[in-house]
Amino acid sequence: MKTYYNPEDLKKFGNIAEFEKNLANKFFSYYGEVFKDGALTAREKSLIALAVAHAIQCPYCIDAYSVDALEKGCDEAQMMEAVHVTAAIRGGASLVHGVQMMNKVKELTM
Amino acid sequence: MSEAIKSLRSRQNALADSFFQLEVLSKTTHSHDDQASFASKLRMSNLFPLKPTGIEIFQINVGKMCNQVCKHCHVDAGPDRKEIMSRETMKLCLEGIKKTGAHTVDLTGGAPEMNPDFRWFVEEISKLGVEKIIVRCNLTIILANKKYHNLPEFFKTHRIEVVSSLPYFNAIRTDAQRGDGVFEKSIKALQMLNEVGYGKSDTGLILNLVYNPSGAFLPPSQSALEVEFKNKLKSNYNVDFNSLFSITNLPISRFLEYLIDSNNYDAYMAKLIEAYNPSAAANVMCRNTISIGWDGWIYDCDFNQMLDLKVNTKHNHLSDFVNEELLNRSIVINQHCYGCTAGAGSSCGGTIS
Numbered sequence: 001m002k003t004y005y006n007p008e009d010l011k012k013f014g015n016i017a018e019f020e021k022n023l024a025n026k027f028f029s030y031y032g033e034v035f036k037d038g039a040l041t042a043r044e045k046s047l048i049a050l051a052v053a054h055a056i057q058c059p060y061c062i063d064a065y066s067v068d069a070l071e072k073g074c075d076e077a078q079m080m081e082a083v084h085v086t087a088a089i090r091g092g093a094s095l096v097h098g099v100q101m102m103n104k105v106k107e108l109t110m
Numbered sequence: 111m112s113e114a115i116k117s118l119r120s121r122q123n124a125l126a127d128s129f130f131q132l133e134v135l136s137k138t139t140h141s142h143d144d145q146a147s148f149a150s151k152l153r154m155s156n157l158f159p160l161k162p163t164g165i166e167i168f169q170i171n172v173g174k175m176c177n178q179v180c181k182h183c184h185v186d187a188g189p190d191r192k193e194i195m196s197r198e199t200m201k202l203c204l205e206g207i208k209k210t211g212a213h214t215v216d217l218t219g220g221a222p223e224m225n226p227d228f229r230w231f232v233e234e235i236s237k238l239g240v241e242k243i244i245v246r247c248n249l250t251i252i253l254a255n256k257k258y259h260n261l262p263e264f265f266k267t268h269r270i271e272v273v274s275s276l277p278y279f280n281a282i283r284t285d286a287q288r289g290d291g292v293f294e295k296s297i298k299a300l301q302m303l304n305e306v307g308y309g310k311s312d313t314g315l316i317l318n319l320v321y322n323p324s325g326a327f328l329p330p331s332q333s334a335l336e337v338e339f340k341n342k343l344k345s346n347y348n349v350d351f352n353s354l355f356s357i358t359n360l361p362i363s364r365f366l367e368y369l370i371d372s373n374n375y376d377a378y379m380a381k382l383i384e385a386y387n388p389s390a391a392a393n394v395m396c397r398n399t400i401s402i403g404w405d406g407w408i409y410d411c412d413f414n415q416m417l418d419l420k421v422n423t424k425h426n427h428l429s430d431f432v433n434e435e436l437l438n439r440s441i442v443i444n445q446h447c448y449g450c451t452a453g454a455g456s457s458c459g460g461t462i463s
Contacts, residue, residue, distance in 0.1 A: 043334055070323070073330035073338055075283060 010060045043072040047082045054086040115179050117188035118364060125367050126186060128418040134366065135445040146383050148447045155388040159440035160397070165433075167399040168212035169458070170195070170203055171415060172228065174404065176220040177254045180275075180288045182322070182365040184416050187220040195404040197227045202406055202428040204234055210400070210433060216458065218246040218412065223258060236268045244271045246458075249299035250292055262306045271316040272308060273355070273458075274300070277324050279342040287324040300349045309350040317350075320460075322357040326374035328385065328453050332356035332461045355460030358382075360413050360449035382448035390455025393462040396441050402428060410441045412458070419444065 017024035035045050046069045053061030069079050118126035125131055152158035174191035176183075195203075207215055215235050222228055222245060235243055245265065252261050265272055276296055277287050284293035300317075303309060309317035319339065323329050336354035343349040359365045361379060369375040396410040400421070406428040409415035419442045420426045423435040455462035 037334075041334060042331070043338075067327055070325070070327045071330055073321075073335040075278060075280060077280075 005059050007059075007063065010063055013060070043069075043074065046072045047074060047078060050079060051082040051086045054083050055090060115181060115364075117179060117190055118186045118367060120188065120190045123367065125363065125370075128416065131362055131366060131417060132444065134370070135361065148443050148445055148451075151383075151386050151448075151451075152391060152443065155391050157388075157391055160394070160443060161440065162437055163397045165210040165212050165398065165400055165436060167214045167216055167395070168203075168207050168210060168402070169216040169218060169399055169412060170402045171218050171404055171412060172200075172220070172222045172225045172231070174220045175224045176248065177224065177251055178221070178248055178289055178292065180364070181368060182287055182324075182359050184360055184363045184365060184413060185220060186363045186416070191220065193404045194225050195227075195406075197230070199404070199406045199428065200227055200231045200234070203231075203402060204238065206402070206428050206431070207235065207238055207240065209431075210436070212400075213241040214244065215240050215242070216244040216246070216399075218458075221248050221251045222246065223251050223261060229264060232264075232268055232270065242271055243268060244273055246273050246275075248288075249274045249276070249296040252299040252302060253295050259302075262303045262308065265303075266306045266308070266315060269315070271318065272303060273318045273320060275320045275322065276300075276339075277322055279339055279346070283324045297347050297349060300343075300351070301347070304348075304350055309352055311350075316352050318353045318355055319351050320355045320357055322359055326369060326372065326378045328381065329356040329358055329456070332454065353460070355458075356454070356456070357458070357460065358449045358452055358456035360446050362413060362446050363416055379445070379448070382452045385452035386448060387451055387453060387455055387463055390453070390461075390463040391451045393455060393457075394447070394450045395457035395459070395462070396450075399458075400436060408436070413446055413449075414442055417444070417446065 014024075014028070017028075035042060035049075040048075046065060049061070050065040050069050053065050066079070069082075125134070149158055152160055171185070173194035174185055174187045175189065175194055176185075176187035176191070177189060179188040217228075217232070219225070225231070232243065232245070247261070247265075252258050264270075274296070275288070276284065278284050281293035284296065285291065288296075300309075303317055306315070307313035308315045321329060321335055321339070329335075332354060335356055339354050340351070343351065361369055361375070361382070366375070369378050396414070399411060401409040401412045401415050403409060403415050407415075408421045408423075408426050408428065408431055409419065410421055414420075421436065421439055422442050423431070423439050425431045425435060450456050450462075
């Protein structure tokens with residue numbers, strides 16, 4: 001069955017350099033730097049990446065950062081809490097706009 | 111709840127046969143590709159044939175009997191395994207330790223403490239005056255029977271370095287790999303070891319823990335995970351330990367079975383091969399270690415022992431080995447060796463690069 005997403009394509013991420021080497025090299029170099037231990041640990045960054053992956057609903061990123069989080073020593077509970085952070089922010093982002101709706105409704109009603 | 115498992119041997123599983131395991135390892139797509147053979151990788155790193163740097167560690171497997179049946183066990187150990195080192199072979203080991211001049215003796219199993227001559231053997235090794243004696247204690251054995259309750263005191267008397275597996279600081283991960291209830295008992299055993307001074311900074315009694323992944327993924331950074339383990343074990347259980355060793359699971363025996371059954375085998379092998387690290391390869395433990403089987407045969411490491419790959423020398427039994435032959439041997443390698451060279455590398459003492 002043909003699909004837009006193919007798990008095998010994840011391994012080919014580096015191939016984007018084939019069409020534009022200079023920018024790809026800069027991106028991958030930057031990417032590598034971002035995920036190193038710094039003010040945040042590599043483990044903390046992996047959990048953030050996992051949460052963001054769920055926010056942007058990128059199947060490649062969810063695949064990659066589920067593995068990466070395990071290999072950074074995270075457990076199932078920590079990983080699911082990260083996904084709940086995504087859900088809370090996404091849900092909250094919708095709900096907080098409820099205030100905008102209320103403002104408009106109050107403006108228009110007696 | 112994890113399901114109770116039995117040894118491959120007792121289930122008459124084909125993987126109980128080391129020849130079959132080697133066949134599985136050799137038939138992977140990756141090993142057909144010469145670039146992916148472990149030998150070719152070593153050749154590219156100028157390490158082929160792999161030669162020893164000395165004999166510093168004398169590792170002895172005193173038997174395959176164990177009170178646990180861990181899902182990933184490379185020994186295929188369990189209560190049904192009756193292969194136990196005899197006192198006669200232990201005497202050959204004592205001679206062997208003297209003959210090689212190894213500074214460290216590393217006792218493993220199964221649960222080494224289940225060998226009826228274990229304490230006698232430790233006492234005799236102590237008399238040899240080696241620098242370090244390690245016992246790979248699975249922790250739960252301390253609580254398994256009244257006769258083992260004083261093991262912490264026994265270890266202390268002989269200044270044994272205790273190395274114990276604890277795959278995670280929670281019960282879910284630990285029990286999934288090592289059996290239901292193992293985490294709780296392990297914590298109790300660690301507290302008993304702490305009580306006699308193990309893992310405490312001022313006693314010199316060393317208690318090291320071993321992490322290995324509960325699944326088909328590579329281990330995390332040893333130093334980062336050690337911080338996490340120390341914090342969690344201290345705050346949740348008031349447990350202290352010295353160092354954490356992070357170990358990669360090798361694709362043999364029951365872990366190989368898990369990989370095949372869970373359809374993770376090909377991806378795991380590809381991951382190990384991709385993560386090949388030449389500096390880890392230069393420091394693999396087989397270069398300064400020899401491994402002795404329960405029946406006195408000599409191997410390059412405990413993994414080769416379980417695959418029945420004896421050292422490549424004319425005399426490969428404790429009864430007649432020749433030091434010079436061992437020092438000049440070429441170490442026997444196969445595709446499973448990728449487990450020791452992936453990422454930061456792996457050995458019985460943790461990462462190696």
